[in-house]
Amino acid sequence: MSTLGILLTLLALTAFSYFIGRKRSLAVATRSKRGGNNLHSLPGYYGYLVAVWCGIPALVILLLWSGLSDSIITQMTLAHLPAELQNQSGDQVSLISNQIRNLVANGIETANDPAMKVAAEEYSRLQTISSMAKTVMVLVVAIAGFAVGMRFIKPSTRARNQVERVIQYTMILCAAIAILTTVGIVMSVLFESVRFFGEVPATDFLFGTHWSPQTAIRADQVGGSGSFGAIPLFVGTLLISAIALLIAVPLGLMSAIYLSEYASPFMRAYIKPALEILAGIPTVVYGFFAALTVAPFIRDMGAAIGLNVASESALAAGVVMGVMIIPFMSSLSDDVINAVPQAMRDGSYGMGATKSETIKQVVLPAALPGIVGAFLLAASRAIGETMIVVMAAGLSANLTVNPLEAVTTVTVQIVTLLTGDQEFDSAKTLAAFALGLALFVVTLILNILALHIVRKYREQYE
Amino acid sequence: MSTTITEKVRAGLSKRYAREKRFRAYGLISISLSLMFLVLLMFNIFSKGLPAFTSTYIKLDVTLDAQTLGVTPASTPEQLRVANYSGVIQAGVQNLVPGVEDRKQKKALKSLVSGDAQYDLQRMVVADPKLIGSNQTVWVLADDDIDMFQKGYVDRNAPEADRRIKDFQLVWLDKLEAENRIERKFNTTFFTRGDSREPEQAGILSALMGSVYTMSLTLLFAFPLGVMAAIYLEEFAPKNNFFVDFIEVNINNLAAVPSIIFGLLGLAIFIQVFGMPRSSPLIGSFVLTLMILPTIIIASRAALKSVPPSIREAALGVGASKTQSVFHHVVPLAMPGILTGTIIGMAHAVGESAPLLMIGMVAFIVDVPHGITDPATILPVQIYLWADSPERAFTERTSAAIIILLAFMITMNLLAIVLRKQFERRW
Numbered sequence: 001m002s003t004l005g006i007l008l009t010l011l012a013l014t015a016f017s018y019f020i021g022r023k024r025s026l027a028v029a030t031r032s033k034r035g036g037n038n039l040h041s042l043p044g045y046y047g048y049l050v051a052v053w054c055g056i057p058a059l060v061i062l063l064l065w066s067g068l069s070d071s072i073i074t075q076m077t078l079a080h081l082p083a084e085l086q087n088q089s090g091d092q093v094s095l096i097s098n099q100i101r102n103l104v105a106n107g108i109e110t111a112n113d114p115a116m117k118v119a120a121e122e123y124s125r126l127q128t129i130s131s132m133a134k135t136v137m138v139l140v141v142a143i144a145g146f147a148v149g150m151r152f153i154k155p156s157t158r159a160r161n162q163v164e165r166v167i168q169y170t171m172i173l174c175a176a177i178a179i180l181t182t183v184g185i186v187m188s189v190l191f192e193s194v195r196f197f198g199e200v201p202a203t204d205f206l207f208g209t210h211w212s213p214q215t216a217i218r219a220d221q222v223g224g225s226g227s228f229g230a231i232p233l234f235v236g237t238l239l240i241s242a243i244a245l246l247i248a249v250p251l252g253l254m255s256a257i258y259l260s261e262y263a264s265p266f267m268r269a270y271i272k273p274a275l276e277i278l279a280g281i282p283t284v285v286y287g288f289f290a291a292l293t294v295a296p297f298i299r300d301m302g303a304a305i306g307l308n309v310a311s312e313s314a315l316a317a318g319v320v321m322g323v324m325i326i327p328f329m330s331s332l333s334d335d336v337i338n339a340v341p342q343a344m345r346d347g348s349y350g351m352g353a354t355k356s357e358t359i360k361q362v363v364l365p366a367a368l369p370g371i372v373g374a375f376l377l378a379a380s381r382a383i384g385e386t387m388i389v390v391m392a393a394g395l396s397a398n399l400t401v402n403p404l405e406a407v408t409t410v411t412v413q414i415v416t417l418l419t420g421d422q423e424f425d426s427a428k429t430l431a432a433f434a435l436g437l438a439l440f441v442v443t444l445i446l447n448i449l450a451l452h453i454v455r456k457y458r459e460q461y462e
Numbered sequence: 463m464s465t466t467i468t469e470k471v472r473a474g475l476s477k478r479y480a481r482e483k484r485f486r487a488y489g490l491i492s493i494s495l496s497l498m499f500l501v502l503l504m505f506n507i508f509s510k511g512l513p514a515f516t517s518t519y520i521k522l523d524v525t526l527d528a529q530t531l532g533v534t535p536a537s538t539p540e541q542l543r544v545a546n547y548s549g550v551i552q553a554g555v556q557n558l559v560p561g562v563e564d565r566k567q568k569k570a571l572k573s574l575v576s577g578d579a580q581y582d583l584q585r586m587v588v589a590d591p592k593l594i595g596s597n598q599t600v601w602v603l604a605d606d607d608i609d610m611f612q613k614g615y616v617d618r619n620a621p622e623a624d625r626r627i628k629d630f631q632l633v634w635l636d637k638l639e640a641e642n643r644i645e646r647k648f649n650t651t652f653f654t655r656g657d658s659r660e661p662e663q664a665g666i667l668s669a670l671m672g673s674v675y676t677m678s679l680t681l682l683f684a685f686p687l688g689v690m691a692a693i694y695l696e697e698f699a700p701k702n703n704f705f706v707d708f709i710e711v712n713i714n715n716l717a718a719v720p721s722i723i724f725g726l727l728g729l730a731i732f733i734q735v736f737g738m739p740r741s742s743p744l745i746g747s748f749v750l751t752l753m754i755l756p757t758i759i760i761a762s763r764a765a766l767k768s769v770p771p772s773i774r775e776a777a778l779g780v781g782a783s784k785t786q787s788v789f790h791h792v793v794p795l796a797m798p799g800i801l802t803g804t805i806i807g808m809a810h811a812v813g814e815s816a817p818l819l820m821i822g823m824v825a826f827i828v829d830v831p832h833g834i835t836d837p838a839t840i841l842p843v844q845i846y847l848w849a850d851s852p853e854r855a856f857t858e859r860t861s862a863a864i865i866i867l868l869a870f871m872i873t874m875n876l877l878a879i880v881l882r883k884q885f886e887r888r889w
Contacts, residue, residue: 070737164785171694174687178712178759181752185723188730251492258489271493273879278500280871282813284842285507285864288849292857293506323499330496352471354478356485377718384720386816387842391849411722415819418729436726440719447718 003066006138010062013139014055017146021050024153041160046153048163053149056166058142065137069130074100077123082115189440192433199427200228205434207231211397211408213417213428228431230438232397236314236407240389241382243318243403244325248378251322252329253371259330260337261359272334279327287391290320295392302404310406312394318403321388329378336370336457337363369457376450380443386411410435507868511861517649517662518604518612520575520638524554526587526594535591542588547580551602558643559634567630574634576603578651578663603651604644606661606855611635612646615854652862656828657844661855664848666863668827672743672838673812679747679834680754680811685804687751688758689793692800695759696766697788717756724753725820733821741822741837749817754807761803765796798885805878809871815842841867 025046029037039046074097081096096116103120104127152159197205208229255275259268295316302309309315340363348358364371394406395416417432528534530553531545555571556562562571579602586600587593607626610616612635616627627635638644655665699706728749732738738745769792777787793800818824823839824847831838839847841863848860 067736160783164783167785167789168694168698171690171698174690175694175699175709177687177691177752177755178709178716181716181727181755182712184731185719185727188727189723192730251496254489254492255496258486258493262486262489271497274500275493275496278496280809280813280875281503282815282842282867282871284813284815284845284849285503285868288845288860288864289503289506291849323496326496354482356482357478359485380718380720384722386720386722387846390816390819391846411720411816414722414726415816418726418820419822419824433726433730436723440723443718443720443723444715447715450718451714 003062006062006135010055010058010138010142013058013142013146014051017054017149018047018051020047020146021149021153022047024050024150025159028153029155038155040156040158041163045159045163046157049152049157049159050146050149052163052166053152054142054146057145058138061141062134062138065130065134069134073123073126073130076126077119080122081119185440189433189437192430193437196427196430196434199430204228205230205431209399211413213413213431228427228434230410230435232399233408233410233413233435234438235399235401236393236397237383237409237411239401239403239407240314240318240321240393240409241379243315244321244382244385245375245379247319247322248325248329248382249375252326252378253333255326256330256333256337257359260334261355261363272331275327275330278323279331281324283324283385283387284391286320286324287387287389290316290388290392294320307404309404310394312392312406313404314393314407315403317389317392320392321382321385324385324388325378325381328381329374332374332377333367333371336367336374336454339370340366369453373450373454373457376446376453380446380450383446384411384439384443386415390415410439414439507861507864510858511863511865513613514652514858514862515649516646517651518609519601519645519647520558520604520608521643521645522551522554522575522579522600522602523557523597524550524583524600525597526550526583527553528594531587531594533594535594537591539588542591543584545584545587547583547587550583551575551579558638570628570631571634573605574608574631576605576662577660578603601645601647603662606853608635608644609662610854610858612644613858652859656830657826657839657847658828661851661853661859664856664859666841666844666866668830669839669841669844669863670866671830672823672827673840675743675831675834675838676746676750676840677808677812679743680750681804681808683747683751684754684758684807688755688804688807689762689800691755692759692762692766693788693793696763697792698784713756713759716752717760720816721753721814722816722820724749725817727752728817728821739835739837741825741839742835743831743838743840744834745821746818746823746838746840747834749821750811750814753814753817754811757807757810758800758804761806762796762800765799765803766792768799769795795887798881798887802878802882805874805881809874809878812870812874813842813867815840815846818843819846841870 022043025039025043026037029039029043031037077100078093078097096119099116100120100123103116104124205228208227209231210227210229211232212227259272263271291312295311295313298313298316298319299309299311344362344366345358348362349355353361389409389412393412394408395412396406397408397413398405400407414432414435417428417435527550530549531547533541533545537545552572555574556568558574559571562568579600582600582602586598604612607616611627616625618632622629635644651663652665654667655663656668658664695706695709699709728745732745732748733740738748773791773795774787777791778784782790818840822837824843825837825839826847827837827839845860845863845867848856848863
């Protein structure tokens with residue numbers, strides 16, 4: 001049976017056991033004269049208890065088996081291979097196991113090598129056994145769980161408390177996924193980065209000024225030597241982010257000021273959602289717009305006044321990214337400006353200040369920490385933005401701060417290094433994870449700093 | 463003394479009012495600039511994309527000649543399927559413009575119609591073998607270059623070398639136009655096909671189905687996980703507990719982690735460690751689930767928080783357990799807010815593409831995926847792939863795909879707004 005089939009059967013069994021458990025609890029109860037019964041919990045809770053016993057252990061086994069069976073079967077198949085195929089490097093072994101899997105998928109008859117054919121047959125035999133064993137195992141555990149659950153149905157069983165405890169643990173597990181995700185991110189970028197820094201010294205990566213990740217695949221190949229100095233990428237990322245922030249911060253901040261201090265409620269009700277549409281547009285759309293409309297426009301403008309502008313200029317990507325961040329900046333600043341107490345404004349008006357003087361000299365200084373927090377979050381967004389730069393910025397790593405030239409960014413390089421089929425162990429692929437680590441660390445610091453500033457500031461006025 | 467101060471203030475007043483006006487104008491200018499950009503973007507996409515919903519067809523008179531086809535009405539369906547339809551099309555095209563001898567021109571004549579035309583004939587004949595031997599008039603898809611010309615993207619007056627449509631082709635097209643043999647019709651191909659190297663045959667169906675699979679799974683995983691986590695953190699979690707605080711710090715940080723990092727996580731953990739199938743909607747939905755969980759959790763917590771304590775206390779007062787009071791009373795009241803948050807998270811996921819590039823959902827997918835482990839791509843990634851293609855016709859299709867994607871996002875956001883307006887309750 002397929003995994004989906006087993007899952008559906010299990011679901012049906014669980015539902016069935018709920019009804020049986022519920023019925024059973026009513027049968028074992030003694031009715032009192034006043035129409036009640038002597039059960040500790042409502043009958044439904046006994047049903048849930050049996051359903052939990054039936055469903056959860058079987059589900060755990062199903063998930064574990066589906067997750068692990070493939071690698072175990074591969075190991076077992078590889079163990080049966082002839083000795084000369086076994087004693088090879090890790091890459092070769094993973095290549096062989098992929099070949100075996102392809103053979104099984106495409107029909108074993110297509111095999112040329114008799115040893116591979118035997119292995120493929122072995123693999124598919126083990127697969128059949130595993131699939132059958134999984135079905136039997138899951139169903140047996142489900143039925144055994146059902147039987148165990150049924151034994152608990154007594155008037156004295158505290159079924160509600162037990163079911164509620166299961167619910168509670170499930171909720172804790174769900175909440176803990178946030179931790180698991182962070183751990184997963186840290187582990188995935190850290191481990192691969194450590195391997196990368198084993199091949200390329202960290203100082204070369206952090207302070208080198210030449211980036212050309214093409215490594216020779218064969219020893220005799222003429223090609224890139226593979227130098228991994230990430231400074232041009234960092235500079236490129238900062239350049240594009242700076243252009244974006246130069247657009248987004250003034251426009252976003254002024255929009256927020258106007259909307260919260262000047263605009264009529266009617267205007268606010270329509271302009272605010274309209275600005276938020278900008279935030280809802282997928283970044284791939286911005287990228288398309290930047291690459292096909294804004295970049296040629298800027299290039300033609302440059303040509304008209306005699307400037308030589310690259311067709312993938314940092315300016316085009318930066319401007320479009322800036323527009324993307326405007327609503328982000330404006331809604332964050334809007335929140336902090338609204339949090340400034342009205343009494344401070346009234347005090348300023350009472351002294352005879354005009355509205356703009358009040359804003360500039362009272363409201364903004366009071367809101368400054370929040371605005372700085374918003375700025376940091378916007379910066380983190382700009383640094384981590386991917387699609388716009390992948391589509392509109394260049395690929396070649398130029399070390400320049402001229403916005404009219406093409407630069408590349410950290411995210412662009414991660415995408416270029418990891419799309420397409422590459423072996424997982426080359427320095428080129430691992431470099432992407434090192435870049436990912438740098439990106440993660442920088443954005444994490446910005447986020448923590450921003451959240452800290454915003455929280456501290458909020459406490460001040462609450 | 464006082465008069466001098468009043469005078470001083472009065473003297474500066476006009477300057478200060480001017481400054482006030484200027485400041486106000488800056489605000490208005492910022493808003494109009496942002497909105498202008500939005501209008502520009504929309505106008506640009508729509509003006510480029512709308513023509514893609516029609517495509518050019520050419521009327522051909524073909525003879526389904528048994529000899530050319532190499533089959534008879536009695537042939538088996540397998541034989542019918544591999545018959546020489548391309549020969550029939552070629553003969554039909556040559557009838558359009560008789561007397562073309564030059565080899566190059568003959569080739570150009572053949573490529574007036576899309577390579578797809580023969581499959582239209584194939585479908586016709588396989589469905590009704592009696593057609594063999596008859597004369598038929600069929601509308602077939604034109605090549606993308608012809609399509610672009612019909613839509614006015616090719617300048618007739620440009621030097622011939624700069625055009626993809628040469629002078630002799632212009633003569634043919636004018637002739638066809640005069641004979642009413644060329645027409646623009648609704649582009650069904652765009653909605654019923656997968657990707658293709660030929661722009662006129664490329665459609666979004668496979669990407670759309672990939673999106674549907676990925677999004678359904680994402681909703682299936684993210685909604686229960688997010689809501690359960692939010693309920694725990696808001697209703698059950700002990701205050702001032704290290705573990706709980708740590709979870710909260712993590713959620714707040716994950717909400718701001720760049721999406722591409724989630725792609726790296728998917729690649730290193732799900733694909734390399736667990737060996738899950740690359741490029742599949744299953745793994746795409748895992749990555750997107752992790753990405754939108756913080757959004758859902760934060761929104762759901764806000765919704766739960768807005769339910770007043772009196773509801774909980776009333777439930778507890780009539781003898782409900784803590785769990786019962788939460789699940790029977792608080793959660794249903796918070797549901798509109800929770801759903802709004804979920805829809806906003808899903809709208810974010812629908813448009814996301816960067817993490818999916820990392821896990822290989824960037825493949826060239828012609829067939830519509832049939833399951834959650836088949837290789838698939840999704841709409842935003844399809845847009846990214848087409849945007850890279852040099853053909854003019856792909857630019858048009860990219861914009862059309864963007865229109866579809868935006869339609870989805872706007873629908874979802876409207877749904878969220880309606881939900882909020884309809885069910886929002888002020889306590």
